[in-house]
Amino acid sequence: MSESTESRSQRAARRAGEFPPVPEPLPRPVLDSHTHLDITVSEAGVPGGGDPADPVAAAIDVAAAVGVDRLVQVGVDVASSRWGAEVAGSYPVVLATVALHPNEAPRLADLDGALREIEALAGQERVRGVGETGMDRYRTGDEGRAAQEESFRAHIAIAKRYGRTLVIHDRDAHADVLRILDDEGAPDTVVMHCFSGDAEFAAECVRRGYLLSFAGTVTFASAGALREAAALTPLDQILVETDAPYLTPVPYRGRPNASYLIPLTVRALAAATGADLDELCAAISATGERAFGPWHPAGVGG
Ligand SMILES: [Zn+2]
Numbered sequence: 001m002s003e004s005t006e007s008r009s010q011r012a013a014r015r016a017g018e019f020p021p022v023p024e025p026l027p028r029p030v031l032d033s034h035t036h037l038d039i040t041v042s043e044a045g046v047p048g049g050g051d052p053a054d055p056v057a058a059a060i061d062v063a064a065a066v067g068v069d070r071l072v073q074v075g076v077d078v079a080s081s082r083w084g085a086e087v088a089g090s091y092p093v094v095l096a097t098v099a100l101h102p103n104e105a106p107r108l109a110d111l112d113g114a115l116r117e118i119e120a121l122a123g124q125e126r127v128r129g130v131g132e133t134g135m136d137r138y139r140t141g142d143e144g145r146a147a148q149e150e151s152f153r154a155h156i157a158i159a160k161r162y163g164r165t166l167v168i169h170d171r172d173a174h175a176d177v178l179r180i181l182d183d184e185g186a187p188d189t190v191v192m193h194c195f196s197g198d199a200e201f202a203a204e205c206v207r208r209g210y211l212l213s214f215a216g217t218v219t220f221a222s223a224g225a226l227r228e229a230a231a232l233t234p235l236d237q238i239l240v241e242t243d244a245p246y247l248t249p250v251p252y253r254g255r256p257n258a259s260y261l262i263p264l265t266v267r268a269l270a271a272a273t274g275a276d277l278d279e280l281c282a283a284i285s286a287t288g289e290r291a292f293g294p295w296h297p298a299g300v301g302g
Contacts, residue, residue: 026067044256097129105151106144131167
């Protein structure tokens with residue numbers, strides 16, 4: 001969740017619910033590794049102008065039509081984590097991650113109680129990740145830092161206990177995130193959600209075996225450093241995400257984002273990395289399966 005990177009006018013436009021047109025489909029299927037379907041539907045409406053009676057199905061259908069055939073629904077508090085776990089149990093193309101967002105944790109009266117709820121959800125079969133968790137020096141001040149760090153450490157422990165992928169939110173806190181991961185010992189799979197570092201930080205994350213998930217920010221004119229970071233990341237450590245309804249790619253900044261806009265970001269990533277589009281899609285898809293899959297085990301209907 002990266003709401004605060006938007007200006008007030010961008011937020012207002014996003015709320016107005018003018019979803020961008022549907023882009024050209026990708027040649028091969030990919031996933032959206034990080035989306036907030038609950039926030040998208042409640043703040044911006046139904047992506048792709050589908051059936052308002054079932055906005056989740058509509059969001060899934062319009063995404064699948066352009067080759068985005070799997071989604072990871074990301075929790076930010078107990079309620080959204082519970083909701084995500086339920087949705088993942090109902091729709092075979094959705095998997096969930098559960099967590100208390102780093103800007104949410106310091107505001108909780110009972111952090112320990114909330115962490116126990118997250119832990120209970122983390123063991124569910126359709127919950128494959130713990131996140132988004134991490135550190136945020138942009139929106140949380142010094143007064144909230146201790147609780148934020150305590151929450152991050154607890155999430156790392158939960159991810160390891162259940163063998164789940166850790167989904168990291170890192171806002172202006174690269175050094176803190178690495179220090180705490182080193183101190184606790186990172187889980188087997190770590191995803192740097194909405195990767196926001198430069199080439200040097202990307203190289204450090206690559207060396208540690210982390211996955212770098214690139215969002216619509218990689219399409220922004222000002223994001224040269226991010227494109228440099230993408231260019232040095234091996235194809236098998238790249239993921240792609242929307243963070244919808246936030247971070248809508250160029251040329252639709254300020255309008256609401258949704259998983260069906262992933263092709264815009266994948267094409268920008270292909271341009272930045274020099275990778276063949278087919279090959280990039282295949283790599284992203286395989287990395288997504290490694291981090292979160294499989295999406296379609298026998299017995300999950302819907
Ligand atoms: Zn997010």
